[in-house]
Amino acid sequence: MESLAGRFILLWGWRRSLVAFLAGALAILAQAPYDFFAVCFVSFPVLVWALDGAIAERPGRMLQRLKPAFAVGWWFGFGYFVAGLWWVGGAMLVEAQDFAWALPVAIIILPAIMATFYGLAAALARLFWSDDIGRIAALAASFALFEWLRTFVLTGFPWNPIGYAAMPIPLLMQSVSVVGVPGMNALAVFVFAMPALLAGYRNILPGLGIALLLIGAHVGFGYFRLRQPETPPVRPLSVRIVQPSIDQSMKIDSTSQDDIFRTLLDLSAAPVPAGRPKPSLIVWPETSLPFLLTDRPDALVAIGELLSDGKALLAGNVRAEGERHDIRRYYNSVVAINDAGEITDAVDKLHLVPGGEYLPFSGLFHRIGIDRIIAMPTEFSPGTERHPITVPGGLKAATFVCYEIIFPHEVSQGASGADFIVNVTNDAWFGDTPGPYQHFRSAQIRAVETGLPIVRSANNGISGVIDSRGRVVDAFALNVRGTLDVTLSVPSPSPALLGDAGRNGLVVAGLLALFGIGMSLLQRLRRI
Known part of the structure; x- marks a missing residue:
């Protein structure tokens, strides 16, 4: 040696x-x-x-x-x-x-x-x-x-x-x-x-x-x-995760908007497997809707008709502020919609992807005709605060969009006071490569760090549920289209073993x- x-x-x-x-x-x-x-x-x-x-x-x-x-x-x-x-x-x-x-x-x-x-x-x-x-x-x-x-x-x-x-x-x-x-x-x-x-x-x-x-x-x-058993009492929540597996080239094609929305509705309305309860919460992935909900009231009506009494939907969607298109600010968000088709809450992505969702030194790049490095539909603005969203059963979900889940301190802070974590993402950008698997691994580590289960909805994988010890309860493989019905076990929060x-x-x-x-x-x- x-x-x-x-x-x-x-x-x-x-x-x-x-x-x-x-x-x-x-x-x-x-x-x-x-x-x-x-x-x-x-x-x-x-x-x-x-x-x-x-x-x-x-x-x-x-x-x-x-x-x-x-x-x-x-x-x-x-x-x-x-x-x-x-x-x-x-x-x-x-x-x-x-x-x-x-x-x-x-x-x-x-x-x-x-x-x-x-x-x-x-x-x-x-x-x-x-x-x-x-x-x-x-x-x-x-x-x-x-x-x-x-x-x-x-x-x-x-x-x-x-x-x-x-x-x-x-x-x-x-x-x-x-x-x-x-x-x-x-x-x-x-x-x-x-x-x-x-x-x-x-x-x-x-x-x-x-x-x-x-x-x-x-x-x-x-x-x-x-x-060791999870801290009792364990509160169950029936969740349906939708993985639509929409090709990325289709998602950025404006003529495919209605087809994508219909796919999401059909998957969400699919019969529940025998022996499983009807879902109380449905989760759609990041930027799942190919349009602004405020521009399509008919879409909200359709979602309301999809949801039975007391049920809710968490959907990754682009949110806009401002009336005029030239001064609108766009946010990559998770929105909550109730059974009446009303948007009841929204949390915007705080940590944006440089070069994709926004362009650093944008003034310099705009002068030479570059507004972004990858084919995102628009430049996003960062959110200003994060708060848990209340879902059926009175449980609180801390939401993180895409690669926000890789930041330990941000997830630890943002999940404070929450009962579980929801991570929506769209890894279709990267195809069948190690990227989606590495991304999913980060979610597993965050579950162990925070002691909270994670519900993860991805456009084309890897969607799944991770318990508070990092174990995969159930998951979809890459490029699979379907719904995952899981009963999420939400443990009562337990104090950290040895502090922070x-x-x-x-x-x-x-x-x-x-x-x-x-x-x-x-x-x-x-x-x-």
Whole structure:
């Protein structure tokens, strides 16, 4: 093992960059839909050994000394994000004649920007490097810090954080309820990188012992928590999830509006399977209606006729404010409609997708004739506040549109006071790629973090119900058209086990940072 590590340490120039790139690309196999987490026990030791050899030829100022480490981390991140986000380019091909030019933005520029976070993480860790277990702790803490920054810097895009690799199944998801995603990021890198110690003679047994202890605690806690009953009383809610599987090219075709609406009505009115109660709540996916409800009162009448007494519909729909078309503001919303065909409530999407739902630096881009990067029907305005929507049975639903579900802190805050979560999305933009599976995995993690079940309605998949422990109660595969009738078990809210999970995670990362810094300082003192 020491001979193998030496080869990686001695790599130079493009060879070292290529190895870092391949190690990062390999690590994506630990994410959904592959879930082969064992590859990280290869990728992260390789990253550690590459950083061991990342020494500037002519040590000078600090930035010059850290440049090789940044390059290693950046190439690792570039491989990770290119392999993990290539499917985003599918959105640019829906109307390829207008938006194919933006394909490099999705498959090269976006990964390059995301890779900067990993480059900075590697550079920061290298600042406190040592030749023992301290460098593993420093790397873990640094990755946790920059993964956390990735949740809000540049509007935030915490897609596929490293910690998810340690949570492929519900048994291994439960620890996130205690330490949050920040803590899982720190602990995952710490454990995944531990085999790098096999190449030396310092801290091998303590390091492997700590790794085995953490793995045992991770598995054991998951087993313990999954065996615990949900907090009584459990209140049932019969829900029908509609997955219309409308092709994206059809959704943006104005001549297909009535056909799409009729499909939604027919699916919603389909007979209930034998032995199941009639649904009290029907859920349609993001931007399911291809028109403004305020412009089509006949549609509201039809929805009212669909719903029996006391039932309700939650539908993803574009909402507009303002009378004149030239000054209207449009919102990507979830609207609640009652059995009288009345809109009783609405919650607008707060966290919009840059380049899709709105264009950053729009004034500059508008001057050169660019109003968006993908074929969305219009530019949206962000909502101003989020509140739970009351549904039949007096239960409260916290609603999140599309990729809002990937933001841990936003979901935790927005779901406060709610009984369950509704996530509507339209992943038809990305076809049969890893994207929808990765998106669904984020929803599972949010369920465990918040302790709330999630009802998810997607245009073409993955629609389903996730319980408060991250287990999939039932779900539709991609590209299936139909309805899913599920009795949602809504547990009474239970207090957090050990306080705020996100804050706990930052504490874990901080302790690892102190340990790494301490080991580095101790090693330097020994050399004096």
